[in-house]
Amino acid sequence: MTFQSIIDEIDNNLKKILEGFSISNLNFSVEVAKPGFGDVSSNISFLLAKELKKSPKDIAQILSEKYSQCTSTLVLKSEAHPSGYLNFFADWTKLSELILSESYLDTYGDVDIGNNSNIIVEHTSVNPNKALHIGHIRNIVVGDIVSRILSKANYKVNVLNYIDDSGLQVADIIVGFKHLGFSEEPPNGKKFDHYCGDDVYVKTTQKYELDSTLEDVRKNTLKELEDGDSETAAFGDVITRKVLASQLETCWNLNVAYDCLNFESQIIRSGLWTKIFEKLKEMNLIEFENDGKNVGCWVIRGDGKEEDKVIVRSNGTATYIAKDIPYAAWKLGLLADPFYYQKYDSLQPNSKILWQTTLNDIDTVPQNFTAQKVVTVIDSRQERLQKIITTLMEKFNSIPNSYIHLGYESVTLSSETAKTLGLDTDGKQAQMSGRKGLYVSADSVCELLKQKIIEETKKRHPEMNDDEIEKIAQSVSIGTLRYEMIKQDLDKIITFDLAKSLSLEGDTAPYIQYAYARASRILEKSGDTPTINVDFSLLQEKSELELIKIVGLFNLQVRDAANNFSPKVISRYCHDLAVAFNSFYEHVKVLESDNDDLKSSRICLVNSFNLTLEKALGLLGIDAPHRM
Template sequence: MYFEIEKQAKDAIIKAIDNFDCEIDTDFKLEFPPNPDLGDLASTISFALAKQLRRAPDGIAEELASCIEVPEIFEKVKAVGPYVNFFVDYSKFSKMLLDYVTDDYGQLEKVDEKIVLEHTSANPNGPLHIGHVRNSIFGDSLTRLLKLAGRDVETQYYVNDMGRQIAIIVFGITELGLKIEDQEGDKIDHKIGRLYFKTNQKLKEDESLNSHVDAIIKRYENGGDEQLNALFEEVVESCLSGIKETLHRININHDDFVWEGQFVRNGDVDSLVDYFTKEGFVRHDEVTYIDLIDFQIEKEFVLRRSDGSSLYSTRDLAYHRWKATQGDVVLDILGSDHKLAAKQINVIFKEILREIPPEVIFYEFITLPEGSMSTRRGVFISVDELVDEAVKRAASEIESRNPDLTPEEIKPIAEDIGIGAIRFFINKLSPEKHITFKWDEALSFERGCASIQYAHARACKLLKKSGKDVSSLEIADNWDVNDNEQDLVRTIAKFPQVVEDSANKMRVHNITQYCQDLANSFNKFYKEEQVIGSDLEDTRLILVDKARVTLRNALDILGVSAPEKM
């Protein structure tokens, strides 16, 4: 619906420009004015015309507005400074919009583009910790956004099964006699993390044992030791099962888990090294490497260790080359500490392989205020602990607000609110900005995600209280849309455009602001307008239902549940 009225406005502007002796790019966008008093859609076209006509944009906007044949859906067109602003006729538009909003509202037309999006990809040597959670949540939310915007998206988790970390765990089991089941922890990934920690301590105490780990790495890479292979796979699969459980709890699932070992076993890594050698890019010292100094990168790209075994970087390069065959766009979500490695891969793809490099979105890390939550055993704060703490705090708040609720009733609501608080708070800022997670702000029922979820629950409660089947109701012919209704209709109407703009920018933080704006608009309507028992009861119930659907769909982009009661 928004795109339809935007097209009408654009067509009217393009037709009016025929009165001017100039040409413009007709692929221009309209935007939302910062204040609804200034209109519903605004065009900056006068700036483009000013360059050709060599006149002030204010005067051009005034003249252009006077030439525009106002489409029927608009009440008027007015020049506001250098902008040409369109004012929607809400007596006509409101009914059209409410008829247009269905359960899949916000879903855009399919785009002929497949994106292979890799996120999380934490080493399977312990549980996910707070350093991973932003990667996972941003990656998943971006996936949801892109899918709603019509893209075909496949998510991948790159499993580092040949890394030194896994070899250390295997060493602890085979040579130190440690057993996973004997370690502390309620989940298998936590037990493996404890075993990894203990084995690392032994290696620090006796550095000569590192040669044993090196030997294990080489044996596993060669692939001939079936017993060793089985142990590696058992460790990795066991840890991944715990990681998947954590991800599932925070509403994240991957389409595919791709093991790096396959690129060694199928010969892709050897083929890459052979190609680099043949093309004259390989250098040998203690290790085999590519010197990137000619490409303004001082740090060399190491291909093999001195014993001939491959490195993560080489296997990662082979993985990315394979990924490029799986879709049109390869997109990685990486921490800012990976910028050098990403730059190396970018240069190798562009300058050596002559292929399209992966696109990368970097994120800054998330921290907790000092003292806000203790670390267990001083090792790390796991995502499981973070979620448990959020749910516990949410349950305490719910209990204080609803003393009549039983613990069984509180539990699922607290889970929705606690997880929603984490996901929403992390999505609030663009990934380039550092986050300090603030419990009071994240779990606020007045300002945080809970306040938005509460707006949805309010809508559900009101609809249930009416006792009516909203799908059978009709909008009144005499509906004279008031200011609160108009504001809610306007906010609902913006959703598809917010989806498109956010997807094009590959960012989700504007979705959080939209959720807040929609919740605020609905709450104002809810507090100031009578619904049940009013002359416009059926019409307003339809409006409430459409606001509910839009808010649910917007929260779903963020991976946040929309509870029906709180």
């Protein structure tokens, strides 16, 4: 058990005391105390004040006296604070033993929210016509971390990546290759996704403005692309898969893995749309317009003041949002699965098998990637469309909250960084644009960070060989980037500044990783194998108890993060752990103690910290390096 044990003990005892007053259903809190107010606090006296017609202070006094008669195993004493709070002090010898012992288990921090049920997390879903930029990284990292947290919370998680390989953006690069003379081979060995995005896509888009006859070429290309049997479609398939392969390299480099790739072109050809269209008509969720501005279209009625949304155009073709409806329904298992599954050609770095959908039953293995709960990570600019999908899904399966749109604010460029890309924004931040070529690519940021960290590491370890430095720089650079993408709340815009992103001090991943490296060196130098067979009563320093307390909060934090799909909760927890350790490190010497028993107890604590931090960082997809 963890810190939760003492909270539970107090909660139970207080409930018993309330029974004595014949009071039930009082929703009082029992929570970790603020520093300086004991270990656990309750607001119970405030809630009783009206009923008992006494001041909170007096009630706290009475409760404190009553509490001293309760059976306590982990509570040393309770205290009525003049403010009215009821504060509790832990018997740290017992609590330390509980927390530290449990922290040595592999399952430490596990909570059961999912009850081993299936859940889908969809993220990334970047158009396969360009390289990933810094804005996509936020999506990818948020999705990846949410999936890791949900696994820890006892969900069976499948991660999907939706490949939109049939839209206008794809038609655009095909126009570039087929009609504007762009070579299929990138110059100077440039990565294929960068070549398509920086050169083919941007320049093709520019030419549309100069040559209006290209608009017809573009439309025809799109039409051919959507006809699955055409040569253009086959060519498009080759190109988008090459881009996808390049993009996946970037994702894998970020410590991200998937379970299945879903291709939009296959969803279109599978006939899922026809089925869902019929269902929508049957359930009267869409209506045919006989007059008005949307005459001849099938629409979803707007909610309240919102405009109606066209689902099928007057020419009979489906709109962008329409394509998302069958996909959402498929994810929730509301439609018979039309797909077969085969392994993707390349292996993922974590050696997890990556599947992909196919419509041909050759070399396939049955798989099930549906779930009763689906989390879709998409930019909050798509909130309106996602809300329509959410509402439809609820009407289909009558299960509330089964389709969850996890939105997040966008990443913009600082005016300084925009300027380095040739855009003067007059001091304002700038929205990125793939079409205009205004973006900072994920690969370039990773590389820049890595080079800086290689330098920093060399300074500190002149003797270290290049392989080891490279490995450390990889861990620290990816950690830094991932941490920056999730340390603030999802509803905050991230203004990305190239220069500031290279900072490695303060509230950053390197700060946290550094605490881990320090602890690792202590353990290494001690020469002992850490054990939990130690005298816990010897750990009495304030900084020791504070560290134990925070280690003991791990599962509470995982629960919070999982319930709220909030990666930030874990990043803050990692930071708290590191701060507590650094304070411990400053105040207490582990290896220099004359007392061998005390030394063993402290080594036990240092190892407990390391094990817990490693697991917590693992939830963030950040490595814990022994040296850096």
